[in-house]
Amino acid sequence: MTHALTLLWRDNKLLLAGFVLALAVMAFFAIRTVAFWIYWADPTHxxxxxxxxxxxxxxxxxxxxxxxxxxxxxxxxxxxxxxxxxxxxxxxxxxxxxxxxxxxxxxxxxxxxxxxxxxxxxx
Structure with missing residues (x-):
């Protein structure tokens, strides 16, 4: 697994960096959506x-x-x-x-x- 990542990084730095950035953005919006859903699901709000x-x-x-x-x-x-x-x-x-x-x-x-x-x- 480590060898495959090393090869991927060596041959496709830009592609891998873009993929990691896309995952980070997706995680941010997923967490934000869940947080809003939890907050507004509370009847006190x-x-x-x-x-x-x-x-x-x-x-x-x-x-x-x-x-x-x-x-x-x-x-x-x-x-x-x-x-x-x-x-x-x-x-x-x-x-x-x-x-x-x-x-x-x-x-x-x-x-x-x-x-x-x-x-x-x-x-």
Whole structure:
């Protein structure tokens, strides 16, 4: 086995280095995916009370709505970066309670719209 790796390294350094890099990237994304799955599978992370440290994307994940719903409620532009709700409140000159009320109202409207549409076709 060692002899085969030595020959492979001697004859195909670039190919072997690319393969190792591809394995490392694959491992990174596999670990990241599993970590996200474990985190969001925990029921304590669902429908969490809105806190100042949360980002709009975190709120969307927690409340299980598309991120655009929260972004529209907060008047965010695409590519706003990782801004927290506290930073948004300070930027807009409003209280965190008002930000939370806007977000919850948008989430409830989104959920009500989906209830009115009913379940989709099964297939």
């Amino acid at each position: 669902r429908n969490q009370a809105i806190e100042p440290w949360m980002t709009p994307r975190y709120v969307a994940h927690s409340w299980h709505v598309p991120p655009e719903v929260v972004a529209e409620a907060l008047d965010l532009r695409p590519g706003s970066g990782r801004i927290t709700l506290a930073e948004i409140a300070a930027r807009d000159g409003v209280s965190l309670e008002e930000i939370a009320a806007r977000v919850v109202a948008a989430i409830e409207a989104e959920r009500a719209a989906h209830r009115l549409l009913g379940p989709g076709p099964r297939g």
